[in-house]
Amino acid sequence: MYEIRIHSRGGQGGVTAARLLALAAFRDGKHATACPFYGAERRGAPVVSFVRIDDHPIRVYSQIRSPDLVVVLDSSVMETVDVLQGLKEDGTVLINATHGTDVGGYRTYSIDLTGIALRENLVVAGSPILNTPVLGALAKMGIVSVESVTSAISEMFSDERNVKAARAAFQELVI
Amino acid sequence: MLTIATGNKAVAAAVREIKPDVVAAYPITPQTEIVEQIAEYVTSGELDSRYIPVESEHSAMAACIGASVTGARSFTATSSHGLFYMHEMVNWAAGGRLPIVMANVNRALGPGWNVWAEHTDSLQERDTGWLQVYVSTVQEAYDATLMAFRIAEHHDVLLPVMINLDGFTLSHIMQSLETVDPGDFVPPINLPHAIDTASPRGYGTLTGPNDYFRFRWDMERSMRDSVAVIRETEDEFARRFGRRYGFTENYRCEDADVVVVSMGTLGKEAEVAVDQLRREGMKAGAMRLRWLRPFPDLDLSDRDVVVIDRDYSFGFGGVLAQSLKAKCGVDPFSVIAGLGGQEVTYDDIASFVRDRRIGEEHWFGVSD
Numbered sequence: 253m254y255e256i257r258i259h260s261r262g263g264q265g266g267v268t269a270a271r272l273l274a275l276a277a278f279r280d281g282k283h284a285t286a287c288p289f290y291g292a293e294r295r296g297a298p299v300v301s302f303v304r305i306d307d308h309p310i311r312v313y314s315q316i317r318s319p320d321l322v323v324v325l326d327s328s329v330m331e332t333v334d335v336l337q338g339l340k341e342d343g344t345v346l347i348n349a350t351h352g353t354d355v356g357g358y359r360t361y362s363i364d365l366t367g368i369a370l371r372e373n374l375v376v377a378g379s380p381i382l383n384t385p386v387l388g389a390l391a392k393m394g395i396v397s398v399e400s401v402t403s404a405i406s407e408m409f410s411d412e413r414n415v416k417a418a419r420a421a422f423q424e425l426v427i
Numbered sequence: 428m429l430t431i432a433t434g435n436k437a438v439a440a441a442v443r444e445i446k447p448d449v450v451a452a453y454p455i456t457p458q459t460e461i462v463e464q465i466a467e468y469v470t471s472g473e474l475d476s477r478y479i480p481v482e483s484e485h486s487a488m489a490a491c492i493g494a495s496v497t498g499a500r501s502f503t504a505t506s507s508h509g510l511f512y513m514h515e516m517v518n519w520a521a522g523g524r525l526p527i528v529m530a531n532v533n534r535a536l537g538p539g540w541n542v543w544a545e546h547t548d549s550l551q552e553r554d555t556g557w558l559q560v561y562v563s564t565v566q567e568a569y570d571a572t573l574m575a576f577r578i579a580e581h582h583d584v585l586l587p588v589m590i591n592l593d594g595f596t597l598s599h600i601m602q603s604l605e606t607v608d609p610g611d612f613v614p615p616i617n618l619p620h621a622i623d624t625a626s627p628r629g630y631g632t633l634t635g636p637n638d639y640f641r642f643r644w645d646m647e648r649s650m651r652d653s654v655a656v657i658r659e660t661e662d663e664f665a666r667r668f669g670r671r672y673g674f675t676e677n678y679r680c681e682d683a684d685v686v687v688v689s690m691g692t693l694g695k696e697a698e699v700a701v702d703q704l705r706r707e708g709m710k711a712g713a714m715r716l717r718w719l720r721p722f723p724d725l726d727l728s729d730r731d732v733v734v735i736d737r738d739y740s741f742g743f744g745g746v747l748a749q750s751l752k753a754k755c756g757v758d759p760f761s762v763i764a765g766l767g768g769q770e771v772t773y774d775d776i777a778s779f780v781r782d783r784r785i786g787e788e789h790w791f792g793v794s795d
Contacts, residue, residue, distance in 0.1 A: 271431075275601070283603065285601060286600065287595075287600040312773060313596050313597070313600065314696060314770055314771065
């Protein structure tokens with residue numbers, strides 16, 4: 253089972269990113285579950301969502317304690333939240349950042365998702381939407397296939413800009 | 428069609444297939460998505476139902492009762508405080524022998540204000556005459572909703588059915604969902620005592636002790652008869668759609684020396700705990716109680732029983748633990764866990780089994 257924890261702020265699309273990722277994994281023929289941790293969240297507050305991907309049906313409902321991958325959609329949450337908590341020794345980190353960041357010795361990938369969202373004019377209520385671009389980065393990392401990402405995004409959003417943003421992220425992320 | 432959905436969306440999708448004549452509901456966290464989605468189906472024309480956006484849950488159930496009395500198929504959904512607000516009408520629906528179907532998204536009771544999973548809300552309605560089923564996956568939420576209408580409307584039953592799903596843990600998780608075309612699996616509703624102006628009758632009139640007593644006994648007879656109807660419905664569902672359910676879901680119980688009994692999503696998490704315990708050499712099993720009313724006959728003799736209650740009856744004990752004591756004659760290790768959405772992992776469940784103290788009660792995280 254591959255377990256992913258997504259850190260973001262309320263309104264940035266972390267919960268939708270989890271749902272999209274599960275849907276893409278499901279389109280890849282895997283079993284997947286996506287569950288947001290609902291606290292007293294409000295716009296701007298740090299939020300966490302979880303995705304599990306496996307070849308077998310998933311029976312675990314509790315929160316992910318030791319993820320294989322941590323995704324940080326807003327690096328400023330790292331000032332107050334220990335995003336690396338429980339991350340497996342051979343775990344991976346994906347960060348939305350304008351420049352390469354080294355995080356605690358883990359294999360870390362950085363990509364400017366905010367820049368991509370702004371370039372594609374994916375902005376809702378003043379916030380750049382990161383949930384569709386991040387799917388492109390995750391596809392590049394091999395978590396899901398790029399075909400499934402495209403079909404998952406098209407299933408949930410009719411706006412073509414979302415797919416374009418995911419494709420841009422897929423191309424930009426350096427592996 | 429194979430898709431991916433939340434527990435709430437699965438319930439709404441099942442309601443869309445069954446096409447109730449009337450949906451009357453009031454939104455409440457974490458049920459909101461069910462009624463939002465149904466309202467969307469009605470607005471888009473995908474579902475030809477009369478949607479009544481009422482001003483309270485009491486009115487929601489009252490509207491369902493009014494519709495149902497005319498012979499219309501009706502549905503509502505609620506949660507915790509909404510369920511309590513409609514409590515009077517919940518009794519009225521069952522006493523009126525109205526086959527209303529309701530989804531209850533299990534949520535804790537305030538205060539303190541808490542929107543997360545707990546079973547005490549629906550368990551407080553256990554003596555109302557409603558059938559109650561507890562589900563554990565998105566697929567099961569969908570399937571149970573389809574079956575609920577057929578069971579409730581069966582002439583041997585004519586009692587309302589409540590489908591219970593864990594708030595957030597199931598209502599908001601996304602899992603795979605296979606939707607089906609139910610075809611004639613749920614036949615058209617035909618309420619034998621529907622209001623008919625050609626044949627005027629009294630409804631809910633003052634009833635003396637003798638007749639009242641007979642009505643109550645008749646409810647209990649139907650509750651007992653519902654056992655066969657549930658079996659027949661679940662068998663037919665398995666034949667048509669390939670997924671089999673029962674009063675319980677038993678996992679590795681055959682040769683088990685110790686069985687974990689629970690309801691809802693904890694029952695799935697318990698299966699993972701059982702696999703872990705089996706690897707350690709312990710013969711453990713998991714039994715997930717699906718139907719709480721009617722309460723099934725369970726064989727739990729000659730083995731240790733660990734019961735996890737996501738509920739509590741103050742001054743009495745865990746409702747499930749006490750029910751098993753009374754109905755099955757077992758003396759379990761009673762674990763109270765998961766109240767108000769408390770996190771309970773498979774590791775925790777495995778430790779309940781390893782450290783079981785038969786005959787005792789344990790509040791997870793707060794008592795030793």
